[in-house]
Amino acid sequence: MERIKAIIIKEWREVFKNKFVLFTVSFLPLMITILPLFVLYFAGGSDDFASISAADLPPQFEQLCGDVIGGDCMLYYIVTQFILLFMMVPVIIPMTIASYSIVGEKTTRTLEPLLATPVTTVEILVGKGLAGVIPAVLTTWIGYLVYAAGAYLMVSNTAVVSKLFDPLWMMAIFLVGPLLSLMGVSIAVMISSRVNDPRVAEQISGIFVLPVVGLFIGQMTGMILVNETFILWLAAALLVLDIVLFYFAVQVFQRETILSRWK
Amino acid sequence: MINNSPIIVTESLTKRFGEITAVNQLTLSVQRGEVFGLLGPNGAGKTTTVRMLAALLIPSGGTAQVAGFEIGEDDQDIRRKIGLLPESPGLYDSLSAEQNLAFFGSMYGVENIAEQIQKYLELLGLWNRRYEPVGTFSKGMRQKLAIARALLHEPEVLFLDEPTSGLDPQASKLVREFIEDLRGEGRTIILTTHNLEEADRLCDRVAVISGHLLALDAPGELRRKIFGRKVVFHLQEANQALVGTLEKFPFVSEVQAVDNKILAAVENPEEQNPELIRALVNGGAELQFVGELRRRLEDVYLELMGAVEDNNHGKN
Ligand SMILES: Nc1ncnc2c1ncn2[C@@H]1O[C@H](COP(=O)(O)OP(=O)(O)O)[C@@H](O)[C@H]1O
Ligand SMILES: [Mg+2]
Numbered sequence: 001m002e003r004i005k006a007i008i009i010k011e012w013r014e015v016f017k018n019k020f021v022l023f024t025v026s027f028l029p030l031m032i033t034i035l036p037l038f039v040l041y042f043a044g045g046s047d048d049f050a051s052i053s054a055a056d057l058p059p060q061f062e063q064l065c066g067d068v069i070g071g072d073c074m075l076y077y078i079v080t081q082f083i084l085l086f087m088m089v090p091v092i093i094p095m096t097i098a099s100y101s102i103v104g105e106k107t108t109r110t111l112e113p114l115l116a117t118p119v120t121t122v123e124i125l126v127g128k129g130l131a132g133v134i135p136a137v138l139t140t141w142i143g144y145l146v147y148a149a150g151a152y153l154m155v156s157n158t159a160v161v162s163k164l165f166d167p168l169w170m171m172a173i174f175l176v177g178p179l180l181s182l183m184g185v186s187i188a189v190m191i192s193s194r195v196n197d198p199r200v201a202e203q204i205s206g207i208f209v210l211p212v213v214g215l216f217i218g219q220m221t222g223m224i225l226v227n228e229t230f231i232l233w234l235a236a237a238l239l240v241l242d243i244v245l246f247y248f249a250v251q252v253f254q255r256e257t258i259l260s261r262w263k
Numbered sequence: 264m265i266n267n268s269p270i271i272v273t274e275s276l277t278k279r280f281g282e283i284t285a286v287n288q289l290t291l292s293v294q295r296g297e298v299f300g301l302l303g304p305n306g307a308g309k310t311t312t313v314r315m316l317a318a319l320l321i322p323s324g325g326t327a328q329v330a331g332f333e334i335g336e337d338d339q340d341i342r343r344k345i346g347l348l349p350e351s352p353g354l355y356d357s358l359s360a361e362q363n364l365a366f367f368g369s370m371y372g373v374e375n376i377a378e379q380i381q382k383y384l385e386l387l388g389l390w391n392r393r394y395e396p397v398g399t400f401s402k403g404m405r406q407k408l409a410i411a412r413a414l415l416h417e418p419e420v421l422f423l424d425e426p427t428s429g430l431d432p433q434a435s436k437l438v439r440e441f442i443e444d445l446r447g448e449g450r451t452i453i454l455t456t457h458n459l460e461e462a463d464r465l466c467d468r469v470a471v472i473s474g475h476l477l478a479l480d481a482p483g484e485l486r487r488k489i490f491g492r493k494v495v496f497h498l499q500e501a502n503q504a505l506v507g508t509l510e511k512f513p514f515v516s517e518v519q520a521v522d523n524k525i526l527a528a529v530e531n532p533e534e535q536n537p538e539l540i541r542a543l544v545n546g547g548a549e550l551q552f553v554g555e556l557r558r559r560l561e562d563v564y565l566e567l568m569g570a571v572e573d574n575n576h577g578k579n
Contacts, residue, residue: 111353113367115319117367
């Protein structure tokens with residue numbers, strides 16, 4: 001545990017000195033929080049929304065909105081779309097941090113003295129992984145709370161607002177979010193073990209991660225019925241996926257190859 | 264300090280990278296407390312050897328024990344017992360000197376970490392700079408910090424891979440003096456270098472390698488084995504008659520007159536020189552002084568490398 005803690009703190013000291021990482025970690029959640037608030041602000045006050053009737057909306061919306069009808073359903077639809085955007089934050093932030101922290105150790109040649117210590121591969125990867133997952137999850141939660149608070153202030157229909165705090169979204173943010181970030185970090189670790197440029201590592205990880213995220217988002221936005229049971233199944237599936245991915249990440253992190261590939 | 268219990272033993276240790284055989288059937292042993300040099304040109308396999316012994320690379324063949332543990336089997340135990348100064352210092356630039364050491368200290372599980380950090384930063388003259396980011400350090404300072412890192416957990420065996428290469432003369436001198444100080448503490452040091460003077464000065468024994476082992480002995484013995492010991496007789500005037508006088512002795516070879524000197528290879532100068540001096544004086548020589556021609560390790564090295572080259576040409 002001491003070693004893992006030391007790795008996390010070291011990672012933060014190092015990686016947040018990198019401007020690109022700092023930008024990704026602070027600017028992305030900020031954008032994803034502020035932008036929808038603007039949209040809500042303008043849409044909420046608009047007359048066009050008030051005149052929308054249930055007949056104007058596609059049939060899936062009825063399923064999505066339940067009691068909330070007409071313009072408010074449209075509003076709720078927009079609100080939920082933005083929450084889904086939040087699910088990008090826990091994936092992208094740890095991917096960026098992990099890519100920079102592993103490839104960074106290769107380019108600065110710090111990996112050799114690190115691997116010469118009695119630290120185990122699992123300790124290194126857990127430390128580096130958590131160094132990405134912790135800030136990612138925290139920013140997601142903070143962003144969500146800011147967004148929810150903003151929505152509460154701007155949207156007058158309490159039925160719409162209370163839907164933001166229903167168990168469905170709570171579970172999505174507080175359960176699925178962290179699990180998604182574990183997935184992002186495991187994939188980034190695997191890719192980073194094989195490439196020598198952090199940006200390439202990040203991009204390749206993105207290619208792998210985004211379709212998976214897209215799939216979940218697609219399912220959640222009304223293609224199928226999203227309810228608590230579904231979210232729980234999703235969380236369980238993600239948990240299994242995370243365990244499998246982390247296992248592979250440890251296997252891929254071959255000390256000898258990583259050290260001697262880099263000349 | 265040196266006693267006769269080997270702390271490192273290798274047996275036909277071999278490492279191949281694809282087609283290249285970087286280390287070829289290396290068999291040697293290092294005694295506890297010894298400063299042991301691995302000497303060889305670039306690409307001789309010094310770093311690869313050190314990396315195998317530090318449990319970083321898996322050998323392609325052969326075996327090795329370090330501090331009583333088998334490489335490839337007890338790697339974690341070995342890592343606890345050894346300290347490594349890699350070829351490039353590998354420090355975290357945005358962390359301070361102290362943070363760098365504290366991090367590695369916790370990787371090694373050093374208990375009295377604050378004291379250890381202070382001890383080595385003071386010894387290496389970096390204590391006043393401890394809060395500064397390593398990115399601002401000179402090459403020499405980085406090297407010293409990396410040496411401090413290798414010593415934090417008081418390893419039994421210290422591997423120093425080219426500790427002075429790339430440093431300016433002043434920094435090299437400091438590092439060399441520090442290594443000399445370390446010798447006194449009974450720690451085993453494996454030092455790789457292509458600097459002959461360094462090997463000559465610091466090492467108890469030197470292994471000359473170029474893929475495989477070319478020679479292994481104390482620096483002085485290497486010189487003697489390869490060139491024998493040469494005695495120089497300084498005379499008022501050298502002549503062929505005096506050369507002839509020396510050539511009669513069975514233990515003398517390669518006698519030659521150069522200017523007013525006579526050079527002769529003598530098997531055991533301490534015992535045999537008095538006899539030779541008597542013969543020269545009786546032969547009418549005006550003897551001014553007698554000395555030994557000191558070969559440099561460099562000559563030994565060039566001779567060995569020359570042999571390697573000849574061999575290679577022979578094969579082609
Ligand atoms: N990771 C590696 N991959 C391929 N070849 C390597 C690798 N490391 C070293 N070599 C090769 O092995 C030989 C020995 O290298 P090295 O041990 O670094 O020598 P030295 O430290 O004596 O300069 C060289 O020919 C080098 O190119
Ligand atoms: Mg080398």
